[in-house]
Amino acid sequence: MHTWTLLIALATLAQAPPTSIPAEVEAKLRRLLPFTESTNDCPRFYSNDLYRYIDGGAQAFETYDMVAMVHCRHLDGEVETIVDIYDMGESLNAFGVYSSERAPDQHFLPIGAEANVTDSTLNFFEGQYYVKLSAFGETTGGAPNIESLAKVIELRIGAGKTMPAGLSLLPREGLTPHSEKYVKRAPLGHQFLRSAYMGSYGTSQVVLAEADNATQAKEWGELLAAHFRATGKVAPWPGLPGARRGWNDFEGEWIFLPRGRYTLILTSPPAHPEALLENLLRKLPQ
Amino acid sequence: MEYKLLNRREFVRGAIAIGLSVVPVAAGAEILNYDADMPYRPLGTTGHHVSLLSMGGLVMVEPVYHYAIERGLNFVDTSPSYRGGMAIRQLGNVLQSKRAKVYVACKYHSYVPFEDNLRDLKTDYVDFIVFNHHDRESALRNDDREVFEKLKRAGKVRFAALMTHGDVKEVLASAIKSGMYSFVTPGLNQPGLEAYDEEVRAARQRGVGVVAMKALRGIEDSTLQLALLKKLAANPAITSVLTSIGSYELFDAYRKALQQPLAAAEDHELHAYAVENRAKNCMMCGRCQRACPRSVDISTVLRSHDYYYVQLRDPGRALETYRGLPVERLAGIDCGDCRRCEAVCPNGIPILERMKSARETFSRLA
Numbered sequence: 001m002h003t004w005t006l007l008i009a010l011a012t013l014a015q016a017p018p019t020s021i022p023a024e025v026e027a028k029l030r031r032l033l034p035f036t037e038s039t040n041d042c043p044r045f046y047s048n049d050l051y052r053y054i055d056g057g058a059q060a061f062e063t064y065d066m067v068a069m070v071h072c073r074h075l076d077g078e079v080e081t082i083v084d085i086y087d088m089g090e091s092l093n094a095f096g097v098y099s100s101e102r103a104p105d106q107h108f109l110p111i112g113a114e115a116n117v118t119d120s121t122l123n124f125f126e127g128q129y130y131v132k133l134s135a136f137g138e139t140t141g142g143a144p145n146i147e148s149l150a151k152v153i154e155l156r157i158g159a160g161k162t163m164p165a166g167l168s169l170l171p172r173e174g175l176t177p178h179s180e181k182y183v184k185r186a187p188l189g190h191q192f193l194r195s196a197y198m199g200s201y202g203t204s205q206v207v208l209a210e211a212d213n214a215t216q217a218k219e220w221g222e223l224l225a226a227h228f229r230a231t232g233k234v235a236p237w238p239g240l241p242g243a244r245r246g247w248n249d250f251e252g253e254w255i256f257l258p259r260g261r262y263t264l265i266l267t268s269p270p271a272h273p274e275a276l277l278e279n280l281l282r283k284l285p286q
Numbered sequence: 287m288e289y290k291l292l293n294r295r296e297f298v299r300g301a302i303a304i305g306l307s308v309v310p311v312a313a314g315a316e317i318l319n320y321d322a323d324m325p326y327r328p329l330g331t332t333g334h335h336v337s338l339l340s341m342g343g344l345v346m347v348e349p350v351y352h353y354a355i356e357r358g359l360n361f362v363d364t365s366p367s368y369r370g371g372m373a374i375r376q377l378g379n380v381l382q383s384k385r386a387k388v389y390v391a392c393k394y395h396s397y398v399p400f401e402d403n404l405r406d407l408k409t410d411y412v413d414f415i416v417f418n419h420h421d422r423e424s425a426l427r428n429d430d431r432e433v434f435e436k437l438k439r440a441g442k443v444r445f446a447a448l449m450t451h452g453d454v455k456e457v458l459a460s461a462i463k464s465g466m467y468s469f470v471t472p473g474l475n476q477p478g479l480e481a482y483d484e485e486v487r488a489a490r491q492r493g494v495g496v497v498a499m500k501a502l503r504g505i506e507d508s509t510l511q512l513a514l515l516k517k518l519a520a521n522p523a524i525t526s527v528l529t530s531i532g533s534y535e536l537f538d539a540y541r542k543a544l545q546q547p548l549a550a551a552e553d554h555e556l557h558a559y560a561v562e563n564r565a566k567n568c569m570m571c572g573r574c575q576r577a578c579p580r581s582v583d584i585s586t587v588l589r590s591h592d593y594y595y596v597q598l599r600d601p602g603r604a605l606e607t608y609r610g611l612p613v614e615r616l617a618g619i620d621c622g623d624c625r626r627c628e629a630v631c632p633n634g635i636p637i638l639e640r641m642k643s644a645r646e647t648f649s650r651l652a
Contacts, residue, residue, distance in 0.1 A: 051500070057368045059343055059530050101370030123370065132370075136397070189347035191535040227534075250352035 021047050021068040025087055029070040032085050032129070034152040042072035060100055061086060064093040064184055079137035081146065085153065086130040092164045096182040098125035104178045104200070111150050113161045114178075122146045127159025166197045169208055169262075171279035176200040188251075188265065192223050201276060207265040208284075217258040224256050224263070239274050240281075259284050319387040321358025325545055327525045329389075330468045330495035332445055334413075336361040336389055336526050338519060338544045339537075340497065343368065343530030351380040354537050355387050363416070363497075363528055365393035366403050378408040389413040391447060394430075400437055414468065415443040419450050419457045431466055447471065449499070454478075458485040462494050469495030469525060475505070476514060476560040479521070486523045495525035502529065510559060512543040513552035519544045574627035574637055583611050584627060584637060591644035595651075605651045608644075 026045055033043060047068045050058035061069070069086040088094040095113070101123060106116040112126030121134045131153055133146040167180050179200035187196035187209055196209040211217040225244055228234035232248025243257035255273060256265045262284055266273055317326050317335050325338040341354060342363030351362070364377045374392070381390065391414035392403050404410065415437060417430040434446040445468040450457040454472050461467050462485065470489055472482055474496075479486075489496050498518055502511045518524050527544065531537050574584045587608065595604035627637045 054367065057343075057365075060369050063532075101372050103372065103375070121370075186347070186533040189350040189353070189533045191533040250356060251349045 021045055025068050026070075029068060029085055029087060032131075032153050032156045033070060033072050033083060034149045035072055035074050035083070039073075042074060044071045045069070046071065060097055061088075064097045064100075065089055066093075066097075077137075079135060079145070081135045081149065082133065083149065083153070084132040086132075088128050088130055090128050091125075091159070091162065092166070092182055093184065094125040094128050094130045095164050096184050098123065098130050099181040100183075102178060104176050106178070108178060109147070110161070111147070112154050112157070113159075113163055115150065116178075117147070120146075122150050124150060124154070126154055126157045126161070129157050129159070131157075164197075166208075166210070167199075169197060169280075169283050170199040170206060171276065171283060173279060174201045174276060176202070188267070190224070190227070193220055193263065202270060203268050204270055204273070204276070205267045206276070206280060207267065208280075209263045209265070211261050211263060213261050214258070217261050217263045220263040221256060221258040224254075224265075228254070240277060243277075261285075317360075318389065319355065319358060319360040323545070324358030324360075324541060325519065326360075328495075329525050331493040332468050332495075334389065336495075338524075338526055339541050340526040340528045341531050341537075342391070342499070342528045343373075347532055348376055348380050350531060350534060350537060351377070352384065353534055354531065355380070355384045357537070357541070359537075360387060361389050361391070361526055361528075363391040363393075363414075364407070365416075366395055366398045366406070367393070371406070374403060374406045378406050382408050385409050391416050393418065393449070394433065400442060404442060411442050411444065413444045414447045415445075416447045416449050416471070417467075419448060419461070434466070447495075447497075454482060455485060458482065458489070462489050462492050465492075467494060469497050471497045471499050471528065473500035474498035474518065474524070475501055476517070476556045479517065480560075486521070490523035496523055497526045497528050498524050499528045501527055505559070508539075510555060512539060513548065513556055515540055515543040516546055516548040517553065517556060519546075520548050574631055577626040577630045578621070579624065579626065580621060582621060582641075584641065586611055587644050588637075588640055591640070591647055595647055601651055605648065608648050 029045070030043060035042060044053070045068060046053055047066075048062070050061055050066065050069060053071055065088065067087045067089045069084060072083045074081045074083070086094070086097070088097060091113075098114070102116055107118070109115040109117055109122070109124075111122070112124035112129075112131065115122055115124030117123075120136060121132070123130070123132045125131070131150065133150055133153075135146045164182060166182070170180060176199070181198040183196045183198060185194055187193050187198065187207060193209045196207050198205060198207045200206075209217075209220060211220060221242075221244070224246060225234045228244075228246030228248060231250075232246065234244055234246045237243040237245040237255050237257075239255075240257060242259075243255055246254045246256065252268050254265055254267050255269050255277070256263065258264070259281060264277075264280060264284070266277065270276070319337075320326070326335040327338055328334070329336045337358055337360045339354075339359060340361035340363060341351065341359060362377060362380075364374045366374050368374065377390075381388070385408075390407065390409065390412040392400075392407065392412045393416045394400065395418075400415070404412065415434060417434075430446065430448075434443065437443040446466055447469045448457070448461045448467045449471040450461075458470055458472055461470050472478065472485075474482065474486070478501075486496050501514055501518055505511050505514060515527060518527050527540075529540065531540065575582070578584060590604045590608040595601055621638075621641070623638060625638060628635070631637060
């Protein structure tokens with residue numbers, strides 16, 4: 001019996017084979033690595049088995065439809081450098097997962113489309129790739145070492161410093177720098193919403209969820225109204241035609257309205273949100 | 287802390303709500319953040335009860351945590367490594383107003399000072415420090431105790447727990463035996479429930495909680511996901527189901543499922559699903575090995591090759607495992623092609639071909 005369960009357990013570990021990584025994807029990832037030699041820890045490739053490497057953290061990458069990643073741990077004397085390069089399939093996904101790990105109060109560098117750094121880590125995204133580097137050790141010298149490696153990878157990617165076009169829909173005035181995000185699924189915790197550009201304006205947050213068409217955007221508005229009706233209150237907001245104000249005890253106050261194929265949401269609105277909303281509406285395609 | 291003392295009626299309701307013959311909550315138990323629509327279970331011998339649904343992994347949306355906690359969830363888990371440290375900070379935002387309503391578990395990573403975790407979580411202590419062991423060697427070495435005792439003396443943690451998704455049987459057995467951990471957290475999907483049943487039951491007998499993680503991994507069908515939650519709830523040894531929940535709808539659906547009985551048809555579907563998935567791999571049932579006239583350790587050879595080498599891309603581990611076999615169990619790799627192994631394989635796996643591939647690989651690696 002013991003043998004049986006032991007073997008089944010091993011089968012369980014093995015039962016979810018990783019999706020095979022297309023040869024060209026693997027080859028490209030391999031070429032991006034700044035180290036030439038191979039060891040047991042370099043390179044290692046992951047696809048849908050990423051959880052074996054970063055456990056529950058893998059879910060963030062799955063949410064953004066990660067294609068594959070390469071992990072490389074490089075030891076040079078006392079210095080250990082880790083390079084992880086994620087192929088997210090497209091630039092918007094790479095920005096999405098990058099932005100989910102970014103905070104406006106971090107230190108930023110012009111590497112890739114954007115990079116943020118600490119003493120021992122550097123993350124950047126460029127094109128469809130999200131790159132994470134970290135270095136540990138007494139003589140590492142901190143960021144400069146990984147900065148130079150990051151620049152090598154940046155050049156090899158060669159996709160330029162382009163930010164996702166959808167971010168331009170967010171008004172620049174009042175926008176907290178580096179607060180923009182792209183949330184692919186269930187933005188703000190609502191399963192029916194998707195594909196949202198978000199940005200912070202003081203304590204408020206603007207969310208632009210992109211529907212397939214205007215009809216769907218209106219449906220989303222109705223679903224939000226129903227949600228607030230069930231969990232708190234909802235009423236027309238007089239500041240804009242078609243806008244509504246919703247309130248409950250766990251999401252606070254929202255103003256929301258459909259406009260074209262977008263559902264626009266303003267959370268924790270300021271005392272006078274009119275100017276911000278008008279700025280936003282001007283930028284939205286009709 | 288906001289506790290509620292269960293009365294007799296609530297105790298009976300809690301016992302029958304999920305259709306169990308085993309009473310999950312003792313009468314008179316004090317339940318933190320009690321809600322009549324959330325089932326709770328005692329967590330090992332800690333004296334505390336945790337919600338059968340717990341949330342962890344990536345905190346995508348803070349209001350969803352507020353929503354869940356306001357509806358009786360009282361157990362959250364995080365790690366400084368999730369989403370580059372953003373997840374733990376977001377949970378800290380939630381805990382600013384909800385700390386008194388939840389038990390907090392936080393993973394331990396040697397490269398992150400635990401005080402940094404407390405700072406990010408905006409709390410003076412966590413209830414559970416969760417150690418990771420993913421292999422037999424680290425489980426046996428077990429240098430967690432010193433870390434745990436030190437933090438406990440400093441009032442920064444209360445209990446220790448263990449999470450694993452590698453060498454699971456050995457790690458669990460070792461953890462349960464150690465008497466140090468209040469709960470263990472293995473991946474418990476449908477095959478896992480069967481594979482680790484012995485350890486899960488042993489944990490219960492030894493007063494160690496079992497928090498199931500990665501339960502829904504690999505199941506895309508939402509009906510089957512809910513069925514599996516029901517199945518987990520029907521197992522009295524499961525203390526809580528830890529999952530990452532990013533929407534209100536999922537929280538409502540999961541909480542509801544955990545209070546419903548598992549229908550026989552659902553159980554059948556789960557089993558069929560597991561069998562279907564196993565058939566894609568060696569079930570490692572051992573029938574081939576028992577049928578082999580030369581007693582070749584087919585399972586280990588295939589595990590070394592198909593799992594460690596091909597799937598995990600870990601040639602070092604593959605070779606080490608392969609070389610660890612006694613020569614007499616390997617010699618038969620040049621077998622007589624009797625194919626008795628293939629004849630008894632319930633999944634029709636071309637074992638000879640796979641063994642040949644393993645032999646070629648290990649010759650090359652050596």
